[in-house]
Amino acid sequence: MGHPPACDGPAIAVSDLRMRYGDKDVLTGLDLEIEPGGVTALLGPNGAGKTTTIEILEGFRARSGGDVRVLGVDPVNGGEAWRAGLGIVLQEWRDNGKWKVRDLLRHFGEYYLPYADPWDADALLDLVGLTAQASQRVQTLSGGQRRRLDVALGIIGRPALLFLDEPTTGFDPHARREFHELIHRLTDLDGTTILLTTHDLDEAEKLAERILILAGGRIIADGSPDKLARSAATTAEIKWIQDGRLQIHATDDATDFVRQLLATDGGTVTDLEVHRASLEDAYLTLVAKFEAGEAETAVDAFKEVTT
Amino acid sequence: MNTALHEYKTGWKRGLIETRISLTSVSDLMGYLMPMAIAVLVLVFMRGAEFEGAPVSLGSMNMPSLIGMNVVFGGIMGIVGTLSMDRTNGTLLRAKSMPGGMTGYLIGHVVSTAMFVLASVAVMLAAGLVLFDELDFDSPDRWLLFLAVVVMGIVTTLPLGAVLGALVNNPKNMGLVMLPVMGSVAISGIFYPITALPDWLQAIGQAFPMYWMGLGMRHAMLPDAMAAVEIGGEWRTVTMFAVLAAWAVASLALAPKLLRRMARRESGSAVAERRAEMQKQWG
Numbered sequence: 001m002g003h004p005p006a007c008d009g010p011a012i013a014v015s016d017l018r019m020r021y022g023d024k025d026v027l028t029g030l031d032l033e034i035e036p037g038g039v040t041a042l043l044g045p046n047g048a049g050k051t052t053t054i055e056i057l058e059g060f061r062a063r064s065g066g067d068v069r070v071l072g073v074d075p076v077n078g079g080e081a082w083r084a085g086l087g088i089v090l091q092e093w094r095d096n097g098k099w100k101v102r103d104l105l106r107h108f109g110e111y112y113l114p115y116a117d118p119w120d121a122d123a124l125l126d127l128v129g130l131t132a133q134a135s136q137r138v139q140t141l142s143g144g145q146r147r148r149l150d151v152a153l154g155i156i157g158r159p160a161l162l163f164l165d166e167p168t169t170g171f172d173p174h175a176r177r178e179f180h181e182l183i184h185r186l187t188d189l190d191g192t193t194i195l196l197t198t199h200d201l202d203e204a205e206k207l208a209e210r211i212l213i214l215a216g217g218r219i220i221a222d223g224s225p226d227k228l229a230r231s232a233a234t235t236a237e238i239k240w241i242q243d244g245r246l247q248i249h250a251t252d253d254a255t256d257f258v259r260q261l262l263a264t265d266g267g268t269v270t271d272l273e274v275h276r277a278s279l280e281d282a283y284l285t286l287v288a289k290f291e292a293g294e295a296e297t298a299v300d301a302f303k304e305v306t307t
Numbered sequence: 308m309n310t311a312l313h314e315y316k317t318g319w320k321r322g323l324i325e326t327r328i329s330l331t332s333v334s335d336l337m338g339y340l341m342p343m344a345i346a347v348l349v350l351v352f353m354r355g356a357e358f359e360g361a362p363v364s365l366g367s368m369n370m371p372s373l374i375g376m377n378v379v380f381g382g383i384m385g386i387v388g389t390l391s392m393d394r395t396n397g398t399l400l401r402a403k404s405m406p407g408g409m410t411g412y413l414i415g416h417v418v419s420t421a422m423f424v425l426a427s428v429a430v431m432l433a434a435g436l437v438l439f440d441e442l443d444f445d446s447p448d449r450w451l452l453f454l455a456v457v458v459m460g461i462v463t464t465l466p467l468g469a470v471l472g473a474l475v476n477n478p479k480n481m482g483l484v485m486l487p488v489m490g491s492v493a494i495s496g497i498f499y500p501i502t503a504l505p506d507w508l509q510a511i512g513q514a515f516p517m518y519w520m521g522l523g524m525r526h527a528m529l530p531d532a533m534a535a536v537e538i539g540g541e542w543r544t545v546t547m548f549a550v551l552a553a554w555a556v557a558s559l560a561l562a563p564k565l566l567r568r569m570a571r572r573e574s575g576s577a578v579a580e581r582r583a584e585m586q587k588q589w590g
Contacts, residue, residue, distance in 0.1 A: 051576055060403070060574035080310060084406035090575045092582070095398035098328045107324060110317050111405045114310045153401070165575060 011036045011193040017066035028217035039194040041208035045287040048214045050197040084115035087159035089150045091166045097139030112157030119156050128152045144175030164196035201283045216299040232279040240272040314407035322418020362532050367441040371528040372497045374431050375520035382464025385420035390472030397578045421461050443530045456523035463551045466558035473565035491517040516554050519547045
């Protein structure tokens with residue numbers, strides 16, 4: 001008994017992952033490597049292929065091509081011992097509604113006994129803040145409580161790798177904040193690697209140490225929230241009014257551009273504004289273009305901004 | 308630790324918990340007991356009806372058949388209903404996401420469905436013995452035969468339910484299973500002796516487990532003279548066990564393959580798709 005076999009290499013290693021449904025390419029050569037520990041967010045607009053990617057990593061979906069290793073094993077060949085090393089929290093789970101909360105945790109923990117030292121049900125209830133609901137039937141929980149139970153079931157076998165697929169979809173701000181606090185508590189526990197998918201940049205910035213942006217079937221940006229923000233912010237947008245017309249110019253060196261502009265305008269420039277593009281601006285532009293069906297140009301424009 | 312053995316043990320435990328949940332959920336119990344109670348009530352009114360000089364009333368004659376029907380119905384529909392609901396609400400996917408979870412899930416539901424069927428058989432047997440004094444159920448050989456037929460029925464119908472449940476991938480297609488099972492009630496001599504039907508319908512009826520379960524139960528609970536009403540004027544004990552066993556073997560051979568295919572296809576987006584479709588249908 002003990003923890004799932006720790007692998008020496010990265011928790012997740014993917015190269016040139018491809019997925020085709022019919023004649024539609026969803027993933028077109030996705031490369032990705034995640035070292036053990038920490039929270040990584042896979043961020044992308046709806047329909048970018050986040051769920052497909054994570055289902056391939058979870059071993060729930062066969063891929064069309066490429067090489068995938070999760071905890072050192074190809075998910076297609078993952079056995080029960082490999083499965084015991086994973087925790088999975090899906091978007092909307094309504095399973096086992098008639099069970100009582102504590103019974104469910106206690107029973108499901110037993111499945112992990114041959115592979116790990118599972119959480120004690122009451123300690124886990126305390127961790128996810130469901131002690132008061134222990135004797136309630138699962139179907140009577142609120143949406144936020146239910147998702148916290150899903151997290152409890154995801155980590156009950158002390159997984160080396162935890163998948164969270166769009167964990168806060170449909171939450172009100174309060175439930176969302178409580179959920180974020182729970183994820184922070186999980187990262188303090190032990191070296192569990194967490195991969196979360198979200199379409200919400202704000203959530204990714206709050207929770208993750210590393211953000212991977214998925215669009216157009218591959219990873220188009222990769223870095224810490226800070227790094228991504230800095231690279232996005234190198235471009236500035238300058239607006240002014242001259243001869244009664246609005247002028248807009250994008251530049252990497254705002255100071256120099258403004259100096260030259262004011263030196264040569266003869267006093268006609270008014271309403272000058274310098275606006276630094278934030279990561280949010282860049283991301284929202286990407287999402288808007290993506291939803292308008294201009295996936296390729298969206299990706300190119302975003303790359304120009306962040307690299 | 309032997310992992311396979313551990314999976315069976317957790318499955319068994321799951322079965323006991325599921326049984327307790329079924330027996331304490333008012334909706335589960337009512338959904339099951341109400342139709343049975345109505346059927347028994349109808350039989351009570353049939354206590355005065357006779358069938359062509361048979362020694363017992365039509366009511367007494369149908370009570371054992373009803374218990375047989377209950378085993379087939381509970382065994383098949385219990386598993387089919389569970390498998391199709393659990394694919395929509397994600398219970399099956401949850402099982403797939405845990406080590407040994409699928410084995411535990413299947414064993415758990417086989418155990419709990421069997422328990423539920425046994426419990427309902429016990430209740431109906433007690434009600435039958437109280438309400439119909441023409442039943443002949445006072446010797447150990449009858450008790451043994453009764454138990455053997457019930458166990459055979461469970462062994463036959465649970466894997467059959469698993470085969471059908473693995474094929475029905477959407478709750479809206481439950482009717483495709485429900486209707487033929489209901490139809491087999493009509494041609495299996497459950498509420499009226501099968502000999503009253505035309506020969507070709509009798510032949511179809513005898514191809515399905517429903518008829519043989521009814522026959523076996525009548526054999527175990529009715530006076531021997533009642534065999535005269537059956538096809539060929541005898542209980543055909545060996546044929547009865549042989550036909551049920553054939554269904555059991557065929558189902559057991561098919562079930563693992565179909566269940567594995569069903570499990571392999573399960574994923575989060577598959578569950579979401581099914582749920583979206585249901586919501587669209589039910590507005």
